[in-house]
Amino acid sequence: MKTIDDLQVAGKRVFVRADLNVPLDGTSITDDGRIRAVAPTIAKLVERGAKVIVASHLGRPKGAPDPAYSLAPAAERLREILGQAVAFATDTVGESARSVTAGLADGQVAVLENLRFNPGETSKDDAERGAFADQLAALADLYVGDGFGAVHRKHASVYDLPARLPHAAGDLIATEVRVLKKLTDDVKRPYVVALGGAKVSDKLAVIDQLLEKADRILVGGGMAYTFLKAKGHEVGISLLQEDQVPACQEYLARAEKRGVEFVLPVDVLVSAEFPDLKTKAPAHPEVVASDAIPADQEGLDIGPKTRELYAAKCADAGTVFWNGPMGVFEHPDYAGGTKAVAQGLLDSDAFTVVGGGDSAAAVRLLGFDENAFGHISTGGGASLEYLEGKTLPGLAALED
Numbered sequence: 001m002k003t004i005d006d007l008q009v010a011g012k013r014v015f016v017r018a019d020l021n022v023p024l025d026g027t028s029i030t031d032d033g034r035i036r037a038v039a040p041t042i043a044k045l046v047e048r049g050a051k052v053i054v055a056s057h058l059g060r061p062k063g064a065p066d067p068a069y070s071l072a073p074a075a076e077r078l079r080e081i082l083g084q085a086v087a088f089a090t091d092t093v094g095e096s097a098r099s100v101t102a103g104l105a106d107g108q109v110a111v112l113e114n115l116r117f118n119p120g121e122t123s124k125d126d127a128e129r130g131a132f133a134d135q136l137a138a139l140a141d142l143y144v145g146d147g148f149g150a151v152h153r154k155h156a157s158v159y160d161l162p163a164r165l166p167h168a169a170g171d172l173i174a175t176e177v178r179v180l181k182k183l184t185d186d187v188k189r190p191y192v193v194a195l196g197g198a199k200v201s202d203k204l205a206v207i208d209q210l211l212e213k214a215d216r217i218l219v220g221g222g223m224a225y226t227f228l229k230a231k232g233h234e235v236g237i238s239l240l241q242e243d244q245v246p247a248c249q250e251y252l253a254r255a256e257k258r259g260v261e262f263v264l265p266v267d268v269l270v271s272a273e274f275p276d277l278k279t280k281a282p283a284h285p286e287v288v289a290s291d292a293i294p295a296d297q298e299g300l301d302i303g304p305k306t307r308e309l310y311a312a313k314c315a316d317a318g319t320v321f322w323n324g325p326m327g328v329f330e331h332p333d334y335a336g337g338t339k340a341v342a343q344g345l346l347d348s349d350a351f352t353v354v355g356g357g358d359s360a361a362a363v364r365l366l367g368f369d370e371n372a373f374g375h376i377s378t379g380g381g382a383s384l385e386y387l388e389g390k391t392l393p394g395l396a397a398l399e400d
């Protein structure tokens, strides 16, 4: 993989595919980690006299403009971090994008509007994606892939565009790959993987592969309920991927056969209502055993016994990889499980890697020092799929 140092960027229009998919509360960014992570790449290109065009997705809009998913707040935050003007195009390949990018002088930066406002970005149809990539390619001379969080997506700006322009990996991708490679090549055991979060269907598939690699798998967050159901427990109105129940049963059986310790919550915090994340009004959850979730209640965090158990399961680890919050950490009443697992990582002597937009944000928002962890990856699904050993479209596209 070429790096930025292999490109002659002075005077060139350089398209940087970043992952600026940051958590937002309305238009305010609640954690800017992903923007700070890619800023050094942009600053390096600026210093070398490139005209820098930054592009990203944000959230999952439905292929059409939606102001709730505008990248304008991220562009503003990038301006503050870089300490220089950042132009903003109100579209991706239209009139605004063309004139803003054509107007850049050497060392100037522009951010395009959310790539997913265009259906071509995420299309499963190669021709539709290709046509969008052609339009993006017309804006630039060179391509730098640095959106590690999105390299597992076969999307136009991630996969098709680098094939159309001379390309290289940015510094963030280079660092992420160097660190995560350690977990695939030479992992210190016991290797513990803690999984949570809400993207259940994405992440269940990863367990299939992790069963071959990890010594211990701890499951929390929204992931846990499909497994509890697979064990025959009722989960009330908790997040459930009903169609994956048979697969989870198979994973549990295989874990036992292979001697992989598969740990599920023994207790959970439940409530009849999802908490109000805006007002953060007290939610008054109850603690129940994980095999006694009432029919009208939803599991929203791991309970106190599970917190202790999971911290203990990290204590003697050689390596811990953690992806996905253990509960709805955005509300203080459901942040305890995520806090306990973060603390468990810090209290162990293990090499610790935290992966995922929300997991990394949770660690910072809950007041932990991000430098105390071995590595905080900007990729959630991306880091998991990398560890699975999959070929990731956005990395393959950067190879020559």
Ligand SMILES: Nc1ncnc2c1ncn2[C@@H]1O[C@H](COP(=O)(O)OP(=O)(O)OP(=O)(O)O)[C@@H](O)[C@H]1O
Pocket (backbone or CB within 6 Å): 149, 196, 197, 198, 199, 200, 220, 221, 222, 223, 239, 299, 300, 301, 323, 324, 325, 326, 327, 328, 329, 330, 355, 356, 357, 358, 359, 360, 378, 379, 380, 381, 382
């Ligand atoms: N029990 C639960 N029920 C519903 N949502 C949950 C539960 N536990 C955690 N969550 C939610 O999961 C979300 C984060 O999940 P997600 O899978 O996106 O993790 P991530 O670390 O951001 O990974 P990625 O970078 O792949 O998105 C948080 O918004 C949190 O509120």
Ligand SMILES: O=C(O)[C@H](O)COP(=O)(O)O
Pocket (backbone or CB within 6 Å): 019, 021, 059, 060, 149, 150, 153, 357, 379, 380, 381, 382
């Ligand atoms: O948050 C992430 O994991 C990345 O930004 C990718 O987002 P996606 O899961 O919506 O493709």
